[in-house]
Amino acid sequence: MPLAQRLNNVETSAIRELFKLLGKPGIISFAGGFPDSAMFDVAGIQAAVDRALKDEPGAALQYGATEGYQPLREQLAAFMQAKGAKDVAADQLIVTTGSQQALDLLGKCLVDPGSTAIVEGPTFLATIQCFRLYGADLISAPIDGEGVQVDALERLIVQHRPRFVYLIPTFGNPSGAMLSLERRKRVLELAVKYQTLIIEDDPYGDLYFDAPPPPSLLALSEHVPGSRDWLVHCGSLSKVLSPGLRVGWMVAPPALLAKATMCKQFSDAHTSTFAQATAAQYLKSGAMPATLAHVRQVYGARARVMGEALRGELGEAIEFVPPQGGLFVWARLTGAGGKIQDGNEFAKRAIAEGVAFVPGTPFYCANPDPSTLRLSFATVGEDKIREGIGRLAKALG
Structure with a gap:
C-alpha cells in the first residue's frame, strides 16, 4: 500500500514501545507521564456532568463551534487571568482536543517541508514527532537547571532564522526545569528583536510544590511591548483535572488563530462539547484550587522521597536537579565507581529487576545524551518509590 512519504520522518514512540515490556507481574513503573x-x-x-446536563443539555450534547464552547472559553480566560495573564479574553483562544492537538495545528499552519524550528534539548517526545511529521528540520537548544540557555538560543535564532521556537518553560517534560524570570523576559525580548514566534507549552505550570513559578510568558508579555504578536500559549487540563476529558486550549495572534481554527474544522470539527461543558462547570464551581492544592502536596512529597532515595541508593553514580514542580526527575548517570553510564542499557537491566523508566535519548532531536533518563514519581506511592529505587540500585551493579 503506498503511504505518504512524510511518514518516513517519524517513528513509533519509544515510550509507547516501552510499555509493551511492562506486563511483568509486580513491576514498578516510573516510565509513564500520567497524573495519578x-x-x-x-x-x-460527576457534579459538573450533572450540572452540564441539567443546565444546558442541548448545548452539551450537540455539535458546537470549532473555536470552542463559549462558557468554557470564558472560564479558561478567567483561569489564565487569575495567574497573571490579565488581558487575555475568551475570543483570543480556541479550545483544542488536548494541548497535543494545538501542537498538531501549529505544525499544519507553520511548517513546510524543510522549515527550521528550534526546540529544547531535551524536549517533549511527541513534539519532535509532530513537527517532523510535517517536515520540520529541528534544531536543539541547550538547557540547564534554569531552562533554555538564552545566549545559545539567540545565537541559534540568528544562525537559523527559524519559523518558531518551542519551549516548555515551567517544569518541562522531560527535564523538569523551570525557566528563570530573567530568562523568560529575555526570551520575549528575542521574539520581538528577531520577529521570531515563540510557542509556550504550559501543561505543568500549576503543579508547583512550594513557591509558585515565575509568571508564564503569556502573563509577562504585557510587560514586553510587541511580544504578544510573536507568542503562542498552549494550555491543558489533562495534568491538573483529567486527561480523559481531552480539553486543552491555545492563545495565539489573530491571523494564526484563524488559520488554526480552519485546520481544526478539517480535523475534528470541534472538541467534544460534552467534555467542554463538563470542564466549564467544574471551573465555574470553584473546585479547582482545592484540587490543585491536594495534587501539589502529594506530588511534592513523592518528588522529595524519590530524590532522597536516589541520593541514598545510587549516590554519586547519578546526578539530578530536584524538581520544583511537575511530574518528573531528569537524571544523568555519571559512571562514578565504575557503574553503568548508558541509559538505554540501564533501562534493560532495570526491567530485569522489576522496575521501569524511560531512557533519555528519545527526547533529543539531535545529539542525544545517552547517559540521561526520565523518572516519573506521579503514579507511584512513597513506599513503592523507595522500593523501586532500591531495585534501580541493584540494576546499576
Whole structure:
C-alpha cells in the first residue's frame, strides 16, 4: 500500500514501545507521564456532568463551534487571568482536543517541508514527532537547571532564522526545569528583536510544590511591548483535572488563530462539547484550587522521597536537579565507581529487576545524551518509590 512519504520522518514512540515490556507481574513503573488517577476529583467531575446536563443539555450534547464552547472559553480566560495573564479574553483562544492537538495545528499552519524550528534539548517526545511529521528540520537548544540557555538560543535564532521556537518553560517534560524570570523576559525580548514566534507549552505550570513559578510568558508579555504578536500559549487540563476529558486550549495572534481554527474544522470539527461543558462547570464551581492544592502536596512529597532515595541508593553514580514542580526527575548517570553510564542499557537491566523508566535519548532531536533518563514519581506511592529505587540500585551493579 503506498503511504505518504512524510511518514518516513517519524517513528513509533519509544515510550509507547516501552510499555509493551511492562506486563511483568509486580513491576514498578516510573516510565509513564500520567497524573495519578487516584487523585482525580471524581465526585466533583460527576457534579459538573450533572450540572452540564441539567443546565444546558442541548448545548452539551450537540455539535458546537470549532473555536470552542463559549462558557468554557470564558472560564479558561478567567483561569489564565487569575495567574497573571490579565488581558487575555475568551475570543483570543480556541479550545483544542488536548494541548497535543494545538501542537498538531501549529505544525499544519507553520511548517513546510524543510522549515527550521528550534526546540529544547531535551524536549517533549511527541513534539519532535509532530513537527517532523510535517517536515520540520529541528534544531536543539541547550538547557540547564534554569531552562533554555538564552545566549545559545539567540545565537541559534540568528544562525537559523527559524519559523518558531518551542519551549516548555515551567517544569518541562522531560527535564523538569523551570525557566528563570530573567530568562523568560529575555526570551520575549528575542521574539520581538528577531520577529521570531515563540510557542509556550504550559501543561505543568500549576503543579508547583512550594513557591509558585515565575509568571508564564503569556502573563509577562504585557510587560514586553510587541511580544504578544510573536507568542503562542498552549494550555491543558489533562495534568491538573483529567486527561480523559481531552480539553486543552491555545492563545495565539489573530491571523494564526484563524488559520488554526480552519485546520481544526478539517480535523475534528470541534472538541467534544460534552467534555467542554463538563470542564466549564467544574471551573465555574470553584473546585479547582482545592484540587490543585491536594495534587501539589502529594506530588511534592513523592518528588522529595524519590530524590532522597536516589541520593541514598545510587549516590554519586547519578546526578539530578530536584524538581520544583511537575511530574518528573531528569537524571544523568555519571559512571562514578565504575557503574553503568548508558541509559538505554540501564533501562534493560532495570526491567530485569522489576522496575521501569524511560531512557533519555528519545527526547533529543539531535545529539542525544545517552547517559540521561526520565523518572516519573506521579503514579507511584512513597513506599513503592523507595522500593523501586532500591531495585534501580541493584540494576546499576
